[in-house]
Amino acid sequence: MSKGKVYFYTLGCRVNQYETDAARELFISAGYEIVSDHQDADICIVNTCTVTGEADRKSRQHLRGLARLNPDAVIVAMGCASEMADGTVDADIVLGTRDKKELVNRVEAFLAQRNALTHKSSHSRPELTKTDVYHDFGTVVxxxxxxxxxxxxxxxxxxxxxxxxxxxxxxxxxxxxxxxxxxxxxxxxxxxxxxxxxxxxxxxxxxxxxxxxxxxxxxxxxxxxxxxxxxxxxxxxxxxxxxxxxxxxxxxxxxxxxxxxxxxxxxxxxxxxxxxxxxxxxxxxxxxxxxxxxxxxxxxxxxxxxxxxxxxxxxxxxxxxxxxxxxxxxxxxxxxxxxxxxxxxxxxxxxxxxxxxxxxxxxxxxxxxxxxxxxxQLGKTHEVLVEQYLDYGDGSRYGTGYTREYVKAFFKVEGDEPEVGSIVEVEALEPYSLCLICKLI
Ligand code: SF4
Missing domain, CATH: 3.80.30.20 (tm_1862 like domain)
Structure with missing residues (x-):
């Protein structure tokens, strides 16, 4: 049986997404279930971004929105905007960029004490660790x-x-x-x-x-x-x-x-x-x-x-x-x-x-x-890493993926479909917007 349901919302760059994926793994290994709808969640985590004033505003807006829509959930702010926030952050738990590995422990400690709390309130930013040591999550997919x-x-x-x-x-x-x-x-x-x-x-x-x-x-x-x-x-x-x-x-x-x-x-x-x-x-x-x-x-x-x-x-x-x-x-x-x-x-x-x-x-x-x-690229041979297949209204089916140079390519499939995740050879036949229409070789 799962220990609880966790919802993640990520703002900002690809590094933030990577860290959300790492945090997700931490919760799964600790026995939690990940859900895609915040309304089903016991714990809502926002991985915040502060790259611009606008990103900062959106991060705060998401925290407030989740607290309003799911008042029984534990609301957690992590990432860059919570690291930089002065004063208060609308969350039960606030983690910066350097203590994310503590996430599960902090949530469990909070849950253990929650009965003692009478209401949810804005919590002051905690003392954040300022050491610049790489916080290794181990293997993350x-x-x-x-x-x-x-x-x-x-x-x-x-x-x-x-x-x-x-x-x-x-x-x-x-x-x-x-x-x-x-x-x-x-x-x-x-x-x-x-x-x-x-x-x-x-x-x-x-x-x-x-x-x-x-x-x-x-x-x-x-x-x-x-x-x-x-x-x-x-x-x-x-x-x-x-x-x-x-x-x-x-x-x-x-x-x-x-x-x-x-x-x-x-x-x-x-x-x-x-x-x-x-x-x-x-x-x-x-x-x-x-x-x-x-x-x-x-x-x-x-x-x-x-x-x-x-x-x-x-x-x-x-x-x-x-x-x-x-x-x-x-x-x-x-x-x-x-x-x-x-x-x-x-x-x-x-x-x-x-x-x-x-x-x-x-x-x-x-x-x-x-x-x-x-x-x-027209007339040249390219290697494409197959990402997915798409069906078109006329009954045709195309595979898509990127060349080594990072040009999106579409190739028509008529016989056996190469596996998603495999690399195929194609010839670029014609441009299609910023992409290439190709044929399998
Ligand atoms: S200060 Fe910011 S923009 Fe400049 S190199 Fe570092 S991360 Fe990039």
Missing amino acids: SPEGSRAFLKIQDGCNHFCTYCIIPFARGRVASRPRESIKEEVEQLAAAGFREVIVSGIEVCSYGADRGEGIEAFLGVLNDAADVPGIERIRLGSLEPSSLTEDFIEGIGRIRQMCPHFHLSLQSGSDTVLKRMNRKYDTALYMEKTELLRKQFPTMKLTTDIICGFPGETQEEFDETYEFVRKCGIDKVHVFPYSVRQGTRAASMKQVDGVAKKERTERLRKLSDEQEALYARK
């Missing part, structure tokens, strides 16, 4: 389709002026290499062919132990040595951390996917300076050239913040031109949003209309670049 996320580190040492993450998650804390390897082995044994190596700032892996980027390369080589792992995809990379040796090192890894997300944030050197980024556009360009030398067919993606405080029209135009000049194939465009507690929050803000207009222009350019990249 955190799938996204047929692929699995692999978290290798937490925290960041960079202190970009718009970002609250180093305050919310602390300094770099790296997961032990053995623990990472064990997780990759378990993922391979569970049938995953692709791992996505992620963290808050993966290039800093090992920095807390005084190691350089070769420690990150070591982790990637370990993963490549695990039988069954056919693809290794990297999460967001910091241009300033990449060295020629590292790029050559990943070039020797057969399973490395030629898809790199190299964080840019702005293509204007003056804006990069105000952001306290540790590179300029010349260095960014140099790193992309080194990557292209090793991975000539690579897809290059990035993040850009539009309307960062003080961004002039000229600075935005520099960004726009740089995206083109550098051959960036896809841009995740974020209009700047104030996050109180950061240095950028007190800088002169850009007018909302200009911000919107710049965001739209850049998104349009990104779509054009991405469509162009998809068209360049």
